[in-house]
Amino acid sequence: MSESFLTLKNLTKEFQVGTFFSKVKILAIQDVTLELERKPTVFTLVGESGSGKTTLANFLLRVLKPTEGSITFLGKNIESYKKFEFMKLVQPIFQNPYETFNPLKKVETYFCSVIKKLRITSENGHSFEKVIEKALSSVALTWEEVKDKYPNEFSGGQLQRLSIARALMVNPMLLVADEPVSMLDASLRVFVLNLFRKLKEEKQLYIIYITHDLATAYYISDYIGVMLRGSLVEVGPAEKVLLNPLHPYTVLLKESVPNPDEIKKKQEVRIKEERILEIEEFLEQGCKFALRCPYVQEICKKEMPQDVIVEGVAVKCWLYSKKKKEGFDM
Ligand SMILES: Nc1ncnc2c1ncn2[C@@H]1O[C@H](COP(=O)(O)OP(=O)(O)OP(=O)(O)O)[C@@H](O)[C@H]1O
Numbered sequence: 001m002s003e004s005f006l007t008l009k010n011l012t013k014e015f016q017v018g019t020f021f022s023k024v025k026i027l028a029i030q031d032v033t034l035e036l037e038r039k040p041t042v043f044t045l046v047g048e049s050g051s052g053k054t055t056l057a058n059f060l061l062r063v064l065k066p067t068e069g070s071i072t073f074l075g076k077n078i079e080s081y082k083k084f085e086f087m088k089l090v091q092p093i094f095q096n097p098y099e100t101f102n103p104l105k106k107v108e109t110y111f112c113s114v115i116k117k118l119r120i121t122s123e124n125g126h127s128f129e130k131v132i133e134k135a136l137s138s139v140a141l142t143w144e145e146v147k148d149k150y151p152n153e154f155s156g157g158q159l160q161r162l163s164i165a166r167a168l169m170v171n172p173m174l175l176v177a178d179e180p181v182s183m184l185d186a187s188l189r190v191f192v193l194n195l196f197r198k199l200k201e202e203k204q205l206y207i208i209y210i211t212h213d214l215a216t217a218y219y220i221s222d223y224i225g226v227m228l229r230g231s232l233v234e235v236g237p238a239e240k241v242l243l244n245p246l247h248p249y250t251v252l253l254k255e256s257v258p259n260p261d262e263i264k265k266k267q268e269v270r271i272k273e274e275r276i277l278e279i280e281e282f283l284e285q286g287c288k289f290a291l292r293c294p295y296v297q298e299i300c301k302k303e304m305p306q307d308v309i310v311e312g313v314a315v316k317c318w319l320y321s322k323k324k325k326e327g328f329d330m
């Protein structure tokens with residue numbers, strides 16, 4: 001058996017949400033367990049807004065600590081890595097390339113600071129420029145195009161490619177990309193997604209790609225994990241999960257494939273009713289989809305289902321569980 005690459009064990013995160021006067025505790029992540037194998041992969045986390053995708057990504061980047069549970073990376077607890085050692089293994093790609101770069105600093109300063117901070121030594125005594133050039137070439141940019149320029153001289157797509165190049169300078173094993181294309185124009189999204197696919201193969205990378213958008217998920221993913229109010233409710237090979245979804249929530253996501261531009265607007269102005277439903281669902285004792293599920297049974301409201309494996313896909317739904325009510329008609 002190959003060595004486990006990344007193991008998430010019983011991860012839980014508690015947050016207090018609500019107004020100053022009425023606060024409630026929610027489990028933004030609830031008992032997430034996942035084992036990922038060491039091979040070039042795009043693993044996509046999909047789910048509605050507020051399902052816990054970013055919280056999970058922040059655990060992987062050590063930006064947040066889980067309330068309970070542990071993460072093992074290459075056989076070691078991630079907390080036991082030294083800061084720079086960890087940065088050389090795991091790199092983030094953020095959603096908004098415009099925020100990644102300070103408008104007052106030349107873009108190259110970001111590359112130079114990585115070289116200095118992480119003491120990247122150039123192969124065969126090449127200059128810093130050569131090291132940067134190499135990173136840029138993986139994202140189809142050249143030093144000539146970048147030298148002496150400020151962020152406002154680049155398009156959003158180019159800036160995102162620059163932030164990918166910067167992440168690649170340290171030859172990481174894992175990229176965690178949280179909505180990396182949602183701020184880009186449609187024409188640039190495909191370019192950047194193709195780049196992820198290419199880099200996965202060429203650099204033998206493991207990429208955790210986070211998105212709302214099932215169409216892009218289908219396009220680049222090897223595996224999919226579907227998140228619902230803090231839980232992974234369906235995990236399996238991308239084709240199986242997206243072409244033949246088992247969980248009624250995955251079916252709903254697939255049927256209401258949202259347009260990424262609508263999502264962008266929605267994220268800016270979260271609708272109040274949606275936020276209320278979100279918190280109600282977080283507080284559900286059983287399956288978090290019980291309030292909206294067309295197949296809801298009594299047991300769904302009372303008890304959280306455990307994973308059931310159906311033809312290589314892990315699904316948490318009473319429809320597939322042995323404990324499902326006798327005579328229930330699917
Ligand atoms: N620092 C925090 N303090 C309190 N609540 C938080 C905090 N961070 C996240 N949450 C809550 O945890 C839940 C999950 O949030 P998270 O940002 O992980 O979701 P998401 O799936 O990334 O959503 P989106 O698609 O909108 O980015 C939400 O209800 C959110 O309001």
Ligand SMILES: [Mg+2]
Nearest residue numbers: 053054055178
């Ligand atoms: Mg998020």
